[in-house]
Every structure is written in C-alpha cells, then in structure tokens.
Amino acid sequence: xxxxFTDAELAFRAEVREWVRTHLPAEIAHKVRNxxxxxxxxxxxWAKILGAKGWHGWAWPKQFGGPGWNAVQRHLFEEECALAxxxxxxxxxxxxxxxxxxxxxxxxxxxxxxxxxMSGEVWWSQGYSEPGxxxxxxxxxxxxxxxxxxYIVNGQKTWTTLGQYGDWIFCLVRTSTEGKPQTGISxxxxxxxxxxxxxxxxxxxxxxxxxxxxxxxxxxxxxENLIGEENKGWTYAKHLLSHExxxxxxxxRAKRELERLKRIAKTEGLMDDQRFRDQIAQCEVxxxxxxxxxxxxxxGERTGKQPLDVAxxxxxxxxxxxxxxxxxxxxxxxxxxxxxxxxxxxxxWQGDQWLGGAWIxxxxxxxxxxxxxxxxxxxxxxxxxxxxxxxxxxxTVLG
Amino acid sequence: MDFDFSEDQEALRDAVRRFVDKxxxxxxxxxxxxxxxxxxxxxxxxxGLGLTALAVPEAHGGLxxxxxxxxxxxxxxxxxxxxxxxxxxxxxxxxxLSHAPDDLQAxxxxxxxxxxxxxxxxxxxxxxxxxxxxxxxxxxxGKLTGVKSLVPAGDQxxxxxxxxxxxxADDDAQGIALYLVERSAAGVHTRAYSLHDGSxxxxxxLDGTPxxxxxxxxxxxxxxxLAADIGIAAQAAEAVGVMEKYLALTVxxxxxxxxxxxxxxxxxxxxxxxxxxxxxxELARSMSYYATLRLGDAPAVRRRALSQAKVQLGHSMRFxxxxxxxxxxxxxxxxEYAGSHYFKRLTVMEMQWGDTMHHLGEVSARMQDxxxxxx
Numbered sequence: 001x002x003x004x005f006t007d008a009e010l011a012f013r014a015e016v017r018e019w020v021r022t023h024l025p026a027e028i029a030h031k032v033r034n035x036x037x038x039x040x041x042x043x044x045x046w047a048k049i050l051g052a053k054g055w056h057g058w059a060w061p062k063q064f065g066g067p068g069w070n071a072v073q074r075h076l077f078e079e080e081c082a083l084a085x086x087x088x089x090x091x092x093x094x095x096x097x098x099x100x101x102x103x104x105x106x107x108x109x110x111x112x113x114x115x116x117x118m119s120g121e122v123w124w125s126q127g128y129s130e131p132g133x134x135x136x137x138x139x140x141x142x143x144x145x146x147x148x149x150x151y152i153v154n155g156q157k158t159w160t161t162l163g164q165y166g167d168w169i170f171c172l173v174r175t176s177t178e179g180k181p182q183t184g185i186s187x188x189x190x191x192x193x194x195x196x197x198x199x200x201x202x203x204x205x206x207x208x209x210x211x212x213x214x215x216x217x218x219x220x221x222x223x224e225n226l227i228g229e230e231n232k233g234w235t236y237a238k239h240l241l242s243h244e245x246x247x248x249x250x251x252x253r254a255k256r257e258l259e260r261l262k263r264i265a266k267t268e269g270l271m272d273d274q275r276f277r278d279q280i281a282q283c284e285v286x287x288x289x290x291x292x293x294x295x296x297x298x299x300g301e302r303t304g305k306q307p308l309d310v311a312x313x314x315x316x317x318x319x320x321x322x323x324x325x326x327x328x329x330x331x332x333x334x335x336x337x338x339x340x341x342x343x344x345x346x347x348x349w350q351g352d353q354w355l356g357g358a359w360i361x362x363x364x365x366x367x368x369x370x371x372x373x374x375x376x377x378x379x380x381x382x383x384x385x386x387x388x389x390x391x392x393x394x395x396t397v398l399g
Numbered sequence: 400m401d402f403d404f405s406e407d408q409e410a411l412r413d414a415v416r417r418f419v420d421k422x423x424x425x426x427x428x429x430x431x432x433x434x435x436x437x438x439x440x441x442x443x444x445x446x447g448l449g450l451t452a453l454a455v456p457e458a459h460g461g462l463x464x465x466x467x468x469x470x471x472x473x474x475x476x477x478x479x480x481x482x483x484x485x486x487x488x489x490x491x492x493x494x495x496l497s498h499a500p501d502d503l504q505a506x507x508x509x510x511x512x513x514x515x516x517x518x519x520x521x522x523x524x525x526x527x528x529x530x531x532x533x534x535x536x537x538x539x540x541g542k543l544t545g546v547k548s549l550v551p552a553g554d555q556x557x558x559x560x561x562x563x564x565x566x567x568a569d570d571d572a573q574g575i576a577l578y579l580v581e582r583s584a585a586g587v588h589t590r591a592y593s594l595h596d597g598s599x600x601x602x603x604x605l606d607g608t609p610x611x612x613x614x615x616x617x618x619x620x621x622x623x624x625l626a627a628d629i630g631i632a633a634q635a636a637e638a639v640g641v642m643e644k645y646l647a648l649t650v651x652x653x654x655x656x657x658x659x660x661x662x663x664x665x666x667x668x669x670x671x672x673x674x675x676x677x678x679x680x681e682l683a684r685s686m687s688y689y690a691t692l693r694l695g696d697a698p699a700v701r702r703r704a705l706s707q708a709k710v711q712l713g714h715s716m717r718f719x720x721x722x723x724x725x726x727x728x729x730x731x732x733x734x735e736y737a738g739s740h741y742f743k744r745l746t747v748m749e750m751q752w753g754d755t756m757h758h759l760g761e762v763s764a765r766m767q768d769x770x771x772x773x774x
Binding site for chain 1: 401673677693
C-alpha cells in the first residue's frame with residue numbers, strides 16, 4: 001500500500017502540467033475559472049490544440065493514434081487539465097463514439113471517422129434519449145428502416161447536448177420490434193447535414209441553450225454507417241457505458257471548484273463565519289473521500305484486481321458533491337447572486353454604469369452563481385439518474 | 400499509488416479472521432460481555448497470533464510491522480466486535496513507549512510483545528471532552544495526582560500511560576508530560592464499569608502515585624496527539640470491519656425476511672437505502688486507507704488528514720448503524736440479535752477520539768486554499 005504516485009508518474013504529471021499551462025489560451029482559462037459562458041469557438045479551439053498534440057483522444061490506444069496512457073496517466077492528464085482551468089473536453093466524439101468505432105467498427109469506418117475526432121475538426125453529438133425514453137432507454141422508438149443500401153430514419157432524439165454545433169450524431173435507432181426491446185436496437189452514425197435533420201433548441205432553467213431536440217424526417221443514411229451488426233446496438237452502447245469509470249466522478253473539477261468556493265467565500269467575508277466555514281470544511285472532507293475512492297479504482301485498474309464495483313457509486317457521489325458546492329457558491333453570493341443578467345456570463349462584463357457608479361456595488365462576480373446552481377441540477381438526472389444508479393448499486397449488494 | 404495488500408498482509412488477515420470466527424463467536428462474546436467485557440484468555444490468544452508484538456520494535460522482541468498491518472487486523476477484529484482493547488494495548492502503548500528512555504522500553508516492550516503486560520492510555524478526564532491539551536492531573540516530583548476516566552480495561556491493565564501536567568494552567572499546550580504508572584503502584588484506585596458496547600472501562604484515581612517519565616513537557620502533547628491519531632486510524636479500520644459485517648447481516652436478513660408474500664429485499668425503498676449504506680461503507684473504507692497512509696506524515700499534514708477521516712467515519716458509522724438497524728425492523732432493536740451489538744459499537748466509537756462535530760471544527764481550522772488528497 002502506498003498513497004503516493006511513483007517518480008515516473010510525477011514526472012509525467014509535470015510534463016503534462018507544463019504543456020497544458022503553456023498551450024491553454026489564457027482567455028479560455030479565465031472563463032472556466034469564473035464559470036463564464038464558453039463559445040463553440042472556445043471549445044473547438046482547445047480541442048484542436050489538444051488534437052494537434054494527439055491528446056484530444058487522450059484515452060485512446062496507440063494503434064488508433066492515441067497516446068496509449070494507462071489509467072493513472074489518464075487520470076493525471078484529466079487532473080492537470082481541470083486544475084489549469086481547461087474547458088472540459090466535449091466527450092461525445094473522443095470518449096463516447098470513438099471507443100465504439102474502435103471496438104466494433106470496420107477498418108474503413110475507423111479510418112474515416114477517427115482522425116476527425118482526434119483532430120477536433122468534426123463535432124459529434126449523441127442521439128440516445130427520446131421524449132418517451134429517459135431512464136428506460138431501451139424503449140426508444142426512433143426508427144431506421146433498411147431500404148437497399150440505405151436506412152430511412154424517422155423520429156426524434158432529445159437532450160442532445162451542444163447538438164446545435166454538431167456535424168455528426170451517433171444514434172441508437174430501432175431496427176426491429178421483435179423480441180425484447182434491447183434486441184431490436186442498432187448503432188447508426190448520421191451526418192447532421194443530411195436532408196431531413198433538424199435541430200431545435202431547448203432553453204434550460206438557467207436561460208441557456210445547451211441542449212436540443214433533434215428531429216429526423218425521412219433521413220437517408222448509407223448502410224455503411226451502421227456500426228457492427230444490425231440489432232446489436234444495445235450491446236455496443238453498454239460497452240460504451242462501461243468504458244468511462246473514474247472520470248464520471250469529476251473529482252478533479254471538484255478540487256478546482258472548491259478552491260473557487262473558498263475565493264468567493266473570502267470575498268464575501270464568510271471564511272470568518274464559522275457556520276459557513278464548516279460547510280466548506282465538510283465539502284473538503286467529501287472531496288478527499290471521493291478522490292480516495294477514485295484512486296482506489298485507478299489502483300485496481302492497474303493491477304487488474306478491482307476491489308470495487310464503483311461506476312454507480314462514483315456517479316452518485318460526484319454529482320451530489322457538485323450540486324453541493326455550487327449551492328454553497330450561490331449561498332455565498334447571497335442576495336448579490338439573485339439578479340439574472342444574461343450578459344453577466346460573458347467574460348469582461350463590468351456591469352452597467354448607473355448614476356456614475358457601478359450597479360449593485362459592482363458585485364458582478366456573484367451573478368453567474370445562481371445560474372450555475374440551476375444548471376447543475378442536471379447532474380443527478382443525466383447519464384442514468386441517481387435513482388437508477390442506486391438500483392444498480394443495490395443489485396451488486398443484494399443480488 | 401497502490402491500494403493492494405501484500406500476500407503477507409492477506410495471510411495476516413486470514414489468521415485474524417480465523418481466530419475471530421473460531422474463538423470469538425457471538426455467544427462467546429456475549430459471555431465475555433456478561434463477565435465484565437474483558438477476557439485475559441482472549442488477550443493471550445491475540446498475543447498467540449502475534450498481534451501484541453505487531454507494533455513493538457524487533458529489538459524488543461516484536462515484529463516491527465507498520466500501520467497497514469495494524470489496519471488489516473483492526474478490520475478483522477471489527478467484524479467480530481472484539482471487546483479487548485487492541486488499539487490501546489497493542490498499537491498505542493508500543494508507539495508511546497518507543498519514545499521512552501531505554502530502561503523503560505526494555506522493562507515493558509518485551510512483555511507487551513509477549514502479551515504478558517497490558518498497558519493502556521489513560522488520558523480522558525471528566526472535563527476535557529476531546530481536548531487533548533486539557534490536563535488537570537498534576538505531576539510533582541514524579542508523583543501523580545488526579546482522576547482519569549474511561550480507561551479501557553482500566554481495572555485489569557498492568558500499567559497506564561498517563562498525561563500529567565508539570566506546569567501551567569489546565570488548558571495550556573505546554574507543560575504536559577507522559578508517565579508510565581503501574582496499576583499496583585501506591586495510591587492507585589480503580590472502579591470499573593461497562594460501556595454501551597459491552598466493553599470494559601474504569602475510572603483511575605491517582606493520589607501521589609509514582610510514575611516513570613516517558614517523555615517530558617517539550618514533547619508530551621505532540622506524543623499524545625500522535626496517540627490519538629493512531630487511535631483514529633485504528634478505529635477507522637475497525638469501524639470498516641464493523642460496518643461491513645453489519646451490512647452483510649442486513650443483506651442476509653433482507654433476502655430472507657418475507658412480508659406481503661415476498662422477500663423484503665424486493666422493495667425499492669429498502670434497496671435504495673442499502674445502496675446508500677454501501678456508499679457510506681466505501682467512503683469510510685477510502686478514508687480508513689487515507690488515515691493509515693497519512694499516519695507517518697509530518698504532524699500538520701497528519702492531524703488534518705486524521706480529522707478528515709474521523710469526520711467521514713463519524714457520518715458513515717451513524718448512517719450505517721441507524722439504517723441497518725431500521726431495515727431489520729423489530730428484531731434489530733432486540734438484545735438477542737447480533738445486529739444491535741454492531742449498532743451499539745458504532746455508536747460508542749463516534750464519541751471516542753473526538754466526535755464528528757469536533758473533528759469538523761479541526762478540519763475547518765486547518766483548511767488551506769487547495770483541496771484534495773494531495774493538497
């Protein structure tokens with residue numbers, strides 16, 4: 001047993017840290033540090049910088065052009081990116097569809113799609129959820145009918161995160177209604193510029209346009225865009241879900257955001273308020289416990305002795321913690337966090353000048369805090385709601 | 400970074416588990432509890448396994464093992480709700496005495512290693528709560544006068560490690576020295592009682608009692624703080640064992656008990672609660688590892704980490720204890736069922752070595768700008 005990283009791992013960390021801090025544009029880091037609104041250009045700029053280094057697909061094996069890092073190295077990379085205030089890498093391409101293409105795609109599909117994902121040129125979206133299929137995803141209805149060398153797709157996907165920027169979308173579609181719902185699902189890659197694809201914004205409770213509805217109206221998709229075999233899509237999707245284990249806890253971001261919480265609390269004079277300070281202290285304990293759980297999993301991945309069936313535990317705990325610290329940030333802002341000013345989420349916004357002075361005392365830093373609080377209510381809902389996760393955990397404990 | 404146990408550590412775990420299963424079954428434990436909560440024969444049995452030699456340096460007939468081995472044995476003792484004060488007698492006493500003058504070490508460490516001598520820490524005072532610096536017991540010319548409370552097996556132990564004040568006011572951080580006091584020494588009076596978990600403790604009165612100096616006032620409090628941190632780490636591991644076994648009992652019950660014509664483990668209200676218990680257990684285990692692996696660090700880092708661990712353990716012990724009891728229904732609140740004894744052990748442990756609120760205050764006071772395992 002040993003808590004510390006090896007010298008080689010520490011050297012790796014230092015190398016990554018140096019590179020990330022040198023190459024991450026300062027204006028993007030500023031936005032992330034203060035939870036301001038990121039544009040498509042911000043996200044893609046960072047993706048392309050990473051892509052040029054071969055790190056946009058940081059978890060990829062060497063044979064597909066990735067760095068071939070082990071679980072600990074991947075964790076250290078993620079941590080350095082988070083602590084440097086890099087934007088979170090949009091996962092749909094490099095983390096979600098790429099591993100499926102690697103595992104189940106043809107060599108032609110791999111050569112066609114993987115380079116554009118690694119380089120950050122091609123923006124991928126995810127087409128899983130439907131209005132009637134949330135936690136019960138296997139009930140999905142979006143239909144793909146084979147006609148010659150094409151599929152004709154009709155139906156609707158929803159909650160498509162950043163789908164307004166999407167070039168391509170990977171979809172679970174129904175190709176059969178025979179047997180169990182899971183057995184009639186296929187995994188299809190669809191060019192979002194195809195005729196019949198339309199994207200409609202869903203404005204969320206924080207007033208932001210982050211997710212979308214994607215509609216398919218007689219969309220023609222070449223059959224060569226099918227991954228693997230028809231009606232095996234559910235199996236491929238489950239493979240995808242099993243792929244990401246520790247990143248789901250988002251503990252690296254939690255560490256960064258706890259630093260931010262302390263900065264905000266200091267600004268508001270709350271670090272001297274014992275009641276508030278103790279709430280932060282509790283978050284600090286929660287972060288250490290979650291990080292230790294993540295490190296246990298990483299250690300298990302390295303040695304192959306996985307002591308813990310954890311994906312569900314990490315998802316539940318990570319999302320709850322994220323909600324807790326954003327709640328405390330909002331409470332730290334207090335009344336100053338109440339104004340909903342759309343421009344306040346833009347970098348460099350200084351507030352209106354009114355009667356020659358700054359608006360509400362110039363306390364513009366507090367305005368985005370409530371928006372963030374509202375936004376992260378999603379984290380216990382998406383990716384398998386925490387109630388579904390509890391079912392999964394209970395299954396492993398109770399049988 | 401590596402959280403695997405070595406083969407030797409796994410072998411040690413197996414040996415302790417076999418002992419607990421074979422020689423410390425629930426009925427046997429109940430007998431010990433009724434007889435007062437401490438059994439010298441069990442202590443000798445634990446010594447036979449080598450547990451009392453574990454933390455004693457090899458030069459004094461011990462095994463010189465480290466904190467990870469201690470963690471392994473404490474987890475297993477926790478599973479069996481072993482009442483004998485292993486943390487005190489086998490982990491803390493050797494660690495304290497290793498700082499004593501050579502002759503004192505030579506007199507006591509080999510006997511501790513062999514299980515012939517039980518030496519326990521006697522630090523709690525009626526008004527000190529969890530403040531280690533509050534010491535009203537006085538030492539004048541090596542003669543101690545004062546009252547220590549809740550001393551584990553205090554009427555059975557052969558000697559005590561006693562913090563006593565040689566100078567200053569009752570709350571001063573300075574002026575605390577540690578002494579070894581034999582129970583047979585002049586002026587020692589003990590009065591024993593049971594705690595709610597069935598373990599044995601005693602009030603120890605000292606009236607002009609001679610003690611041998613372990614460490615003087617320049618190191619006294621620092622060493623006492625180390626003792627408390629060893630206690631927290633050991634207790635964290637023990638609590639993991641207690642909680643793991645209580646969850647196992649609960650799972651067995653939920654999968655057996657039928658109501659409304661089905662096993663009650665089919666009810667989602669209970670399934671989700673079970674998932675939450677599992678969560679608290681794994682968070683606690685993670686922090687138990689953290690506590691043990693930080694035990695050898697510099698005092699500032701160590702103290703903060705151990706307080707963080709105790710906060711998590713406090714939450715987990717209360718959550719697991721209360722909810723596993725609830726999920727058993729009526730049988731869970733009876734004396735005859737083993738489960739309630741696990742609950743009581745968890746309840747008592749929160750108030751040993753500082754409760755959750757106390758340690759949250761410590762974490763709060765020691766907070767840095769950064770956060771996390773390596774902050």
